[in-house]
Amino acid sequence: MTKRSLLAAVAALALPAPAAAQNAPVQPAGRRAAPPAAQPVDPAVARLRDAALNDTVAYDILEGITTEVGQRLAATEAEARARTWAVAKLRSLGFRNVHIETYRMPVWLRGQETAEVVSPFPQRLSLVALGNSGATPEAGVTAPVAVFRTFGELQAAPAGSLTGKIAYIGNAMEPAQDGSSYGAFGAARFVGPALAASKGAVAVVIRSVGTDAHRNPHTGGTNWPTGVQPIPAAALSVSDALLLERMAARGRPITLHLTLTPHFAGEGESGNVVAEVPGSDPAAGIVLIGGHLDSWDLGQGAIDDGAGIAITTAAAKHLLDGPRPRRTIRVVWFGAEEPGGFGGREYARVHGAERHATAQESDFGADRVWRFEVNLPAGASVVTDRLQSALAPLGITRGRDPAGDGTDVGPTIALGVGSVDLNQDGTRYFDTHHTPDDTLERIDPAQLRQNVAAWTTMLAIVANAPEEIGPVPHRN
Numbered sequence: 195m196t197k198r199s200l201l202a203a204v205a206a207l208a209l210p211a212p213a214a215a216q217n218a219p220v221q222p223a224g225r226r227a228a229p230p231a232a233q234p235v236d237p238a239v240a241r242l243r244d245a246a247l248n249d250t251v252a253y254d255i256l257e258g259i260t261t262e263v264g265q266r267l268a269a270t271e272a273e274a275r276a277r278t279w280a281v282a283k284l285r286s287l288g289f290r291n292v293h294i295e296t297y298r299m300p301v302w303l304r305g306q307e308t309a310e311v312v313s314p315f316p317q318r319l320s321l322v323a324l325g326n327s328g329a330t331p332e333a334g335v336t337a338p339v340a341v342f343r344t345f346g347e348l349q350a351a352p353a354g355s356l357t358g359k360i361a362y363i364g365n366a367m368e369p370a371q372d373g374s375s376y377g378a379f380g381a382a383r384f385v386g387p388a389l390a391a392s393k394g395a396v397a398v399v400i401r402s403v404g405t406d407a408h409r410n411p412h413t414g415g416t417n418w419p420t421g422v423q424p425i426p427a428a429a430l431s432v433s434d435a436l437l438l439e440r441m442a443a444r445g446r447p448i449t450l451h452l453t454l455t456p457h458f459a460g461e462g463e464s465g466n467v468v469a470e471v472p473g474s475d476p477a478a479g480i481v482l483i484g485g486h487l488d489s490w491d492l493g494q495g496a497i498d499d500g501a502g503i504a505i506t507t508a509a510a511k512h513l514l515d516g517p518r519p520r521r522t523i524r525v526v527w528f529g530a531e532e533p534g535g536f537g538g539r540e541y542a543r544v545h546g547a548e549r550h551a552t553a554q555e556s557d558f559g560a561d562r563v564w565r566f567e568v569n570l571p572a573g574a575s576v577v578t579d580r581l582q583s584a585l586a587p588l589g590i591t592r593g594r595d596p597a598g599d600g601t602d603v604g605p606t607i608a609l610g611v612g613s614v615d616l617n618q619d620g621t622r623y624f625d626t627h628h629t630p631d632d633t634l635e636r637i638d639p640a641q642l643r644q645n646v647a648a649w650t651t652m653l654a655i656v657a658n659a660p661e662e663i664g665p666v667p668h669r670n
């Protein structure tokens with residue numbers, strides 16, 4: 195076995211590379227162009243990276259927050275307890291300038307949620323309300339179902355054609371390593387209910403935006419444009435959605451009885467938790483990293499997004515324990531991402547005028563990083579080459595699309611800040627995303643440690659780069 199194929203096999207298994215191969219740059223298989231001149235890996239960076247493969251901090255954070263706090267629905271008492279927990283944890287780890295930045299936002303709370311097919315084949319269905327859903331009367335609503343197997347079919351429905359009906363919106367989501375199917379099929383959840391409401395629907399049920407076929411429905415936020423009155427909107431488990439489609443295929447009208455009683459409980463407090471690894475050169479700009487502290491209320495918020503705060507914090511801790519980096523590393527545990535990115539917008543409002551070198555987040559579970567993408571100014575291209583060499587032994591290849599993903603760092607990036615995205619394998623992420631099964635058991639500790647090593651490597655290179663990392667043109 196050649197060193198390269200060995201490394202590829204190691205990467206596929208998500209195990210640490212053997213020591214003899216650790217500093218060897220690896221080109222993705224199948225690329226025909228001559229590889230760029232490899233940047234040697236700074237031994238200090240390699241040491242940090244390899245030590246991070248034995249990290250215990252990330253799992254400790256995840257185990258702690260899922261056990262001692264659990265679900266952390268935005269702007270609720272649970273999210274407030276999570277902020278208190280976060281401050282204590284970050285201070286105990288030795289971070290500096292640890293504090294909470296609060297803001298106000300609408301509070302949405304889940305109520306009862308039941309549904310049954312009244313005819314032609316009476317059966318109970320498994321479903322959950324979507325975040326920001328409107329409510330039925332206490333006694334529920336009984337109405338005929340208009341079945342749309344895709345969001346496109348709903349778009350084609352004539353105006354007014356759904357008056358008095360419950361709209362069902364299906365999808366055909368398949369797993370994808372890069373998570374691209376979420377954008378393609380997520381429309382049914384993000385905007386489907388509002389579209390159905392505008393065509394007269396009294397309520398909406400969607401097939402969960404998920405890649406499993408279990409009976410756990412997937413919640414998630416839906417959006418109501420200004421002027422659209424929220425209607426009841428819920429996600430059926432994939433199994434129950436397929437059941438409903440089989441009933442529809444028999445050609446007989448379906449009547450559903452649906453009870454959803456969530457409510458908006460006025461304004462509440464949410465907040466971002468901020469912590470820093472102080473840098474030696476304040477003029478060089480902040481390296482902003484983090485994930486979101488809030489979660490949906492069904493599971494424990496382990497993969498979404500306890501993992502993201504754990505990974506980024508653990509990586510920053512590896513820098514905190516070494517020589518002072520050039521740039522300040524700011525770790526933010528963002529609040530209220532799930533109901534609409536409140537924490538990320540608030541961060542940009544408060545801190546947007548400060549100089550940031552880069553901003554990046556981890557919010558795609560805890561499976562291994564397989565690719566990185568950058569958006570850096572032209573003068574910092576050598577930083578990208580350094581990243582490529584140092585990340586390769588972790589099985590991470592360089593992507594060619596510009597970085598800049600993320601609900602939480604998006605508003606900061608939009609101000610002209612660069613980014614280094616560490617793309618995680620999303621193949622199984624949507625099996626349990628936003629379900630009661632988002633629990634600690636979904637975390638693979640070996641892949642979690644690979645994430646910490648990737649983030650530690652990125653921080654060691656970007657926070658210490660002697661080059662200026664100034665503003666970039668926004669990628670859109």
Ligand code: ZN
Nearest residue numbers: 486498499557
């Ligand atoms: Zn998330």
Ligand code: ZN
Nearest residue numbers: 490498532628
């Ligand atoms: Zn989420």
